[in-house]
Amino acid sequence: MTHEFDFDAVLASFDRLLQGALLTVELSAAAIVLGLAVGVLGAFAKTSGGVTVRALVSAYVEIIRNTPFLVQLYLIFFGLPALGVKLGANEAALLAMTVNLGAYATEILRAGVEAIPKTQIEAGTALGLSPLQIFRYVILVPALETVYPALTSQFTLIMLASSVVGTISANELSSMASLIDSETFRSFETYLVVTPIYIALAFMFRGVFLLVSRAIFRRRRRLQGVFGFGGAR
């Protein structure tokens, strides 16, 4: 049996796919900002908090990291309305992405914070800084620099993971794909068009993160240049 490939119907809806892709980018960007905020708070709580706080943060991190994103999405999308919280598919997607990314960001940043030499913290304490001030001014930026590669690859992963949001019919790329699939009955062609869009987004994300790192970590690169171990490597 041969299949007549027909991309016309799919390509006719290409602008809707692009709109979906745009929303995927927006959702991911929002999730990155919010997830990073959760991660910073989580890492601070995990490294400076009391026993109970640390245990709660650990529980959050481990529960999220050891369950599928899809189940987290269902729990939020189907569960919250049952508690009387009304939310649309897009909001549910954003919330799930934030909760998921927040846990990974917490764990990654915690590792970064713990990699900071103890002497730095002692120096901060000796200068009379409070734990929060030490975290903010002494630890946070070097920790972010250390874990930047791990953190940003997690950002790309959450964008890719958002492709399961199509199951709850939001408006982002995978949901648009699912809609077009059901209109045209051209499933294979639809996903053959959508997949490269995701790949392009992933490479775009990586490119942006690279540029961002060049911009914000310039000071460090200059220092490395001075000491001669930056350079082409």
Add this chain to the structure above:
Amino acid sequence: MPVVALENVTKSFGALTVLDGVSLAVEPGQVVAVIGRSGSGKSTMLRCINGLEQIQSGRIEVAGHVLENNKTALRELRQDVGMVFQSYNLFPHLTVEENITLAPRVVKKEPLAEAKATARNVLEQVGLSEKIDAYPEQLSGGQQQRVAIARSLAMHPKVMLFDEVTSALDPELTEEVLRVMEGLAKAGMTMMLVTHEMGFARRVAHVTVFMHKGKVWESGPSERIFSDPQTPELRQFLASGLK
């Protein structure tokens, strides 16, 4: 007929010429020490002899094999050439016995019993019979280096190459390794050694080769090289090296 013969060998890394027309012959049973500053090309020359580095021109013949860029021929040649490195390079996941028997079994397809008998022999030669079941990490640097020598000996090489084998060792550990090498020399093994141990070179090596700027700058009987250097470069090198 020499065991090792280099004729007009050149080797460069990009624009940097490391060996610049090196010719050299090592006769059976001869011990040849190669001395010179770092960067003079002495280690590279040794590494070219068993094909760890490729040469650009010239000819190298080792134990009847002409060195060529052919994997099978290269493996044939390497079976006759033992090499010991500065950093020992024992296989950390294997015991001393397994380190020694691996190549004979895998490369030469020797039966296990034969390989084990050889292992006991060569371990005795380097004075480490009691360490047969130890792992490398349980041994001192000097002991590891002696095991590395034994590992090479187990292949019954026709020539042994030693690449600064004591440079990473403390003086007392250096001594035990040098003693093993002297024993090998006395037993008639053909050896080439790149070394900074001038006293050892003078006492044990029949011939000493001084390399400078990628060339064999001066060579001759060790006694003469050390007592009566002909070139100003060698004189300067010996004056700086002998403290």
Add this chain to the structure above:
Amino acid sequence: MIRSFGWNEFLILLRATEWTILLSLISFAGGGALGFVVALARTAQHKTLRWIAVAYIELMQATPVLMVLFLVFYGLGLFGFDIPPLIAASIALIVYCAAFLGDIWRGCIEAIPKQQWEASEALAFSRWQQLRYVVLPQAAKISLPPTVGFLVQVVKTTSIASIIGMVELTQAGRFVNNATFQPIKVFSAVALIYFVLCYPLSLWAQALERKMNAGRRA
């Protein structure tokens, strides 16, 4: 009639978990076998082979696993194969996991010092003998923690098979939810079962990692 979420419903979830475990094992075993080939190709001397492996790894890591699953599921459908979701999911996850395991194991192979290659080369080993007897045994040891860690990803990733209709744990959760309308209870139970599967693996991976770091320092 609306049922409520009780022991019987939990049993339905547990029974579906068998399929989650089965799909995980297939994906890991198949992905491991293919991933081993990818890792060898990625570290091969042959340039073309290396480039193919790079392209494969890079593309897979930039593609949502669900898209891989859809392309396999609908793609094979085009050729008239009416394939069961388990088969489609197995193929997709094998192809997907192979890229990640291949990349993890490439790192392990490259972590072996080049002196180990040289020492065995000087002992007249062929390239394959070097790999087989010297490099891979050492690489295998350091690959254990990240490999066990990836197993957690595999188990979680199998949940997407629900989207093409395979009745594994997540899909069973949707069915039970449709019958009971108790999403919080149902999906919490589903999450709990995943957690029970994954958390011990995570702990194991962490323990292996700690052990390895301690060994390195000693």
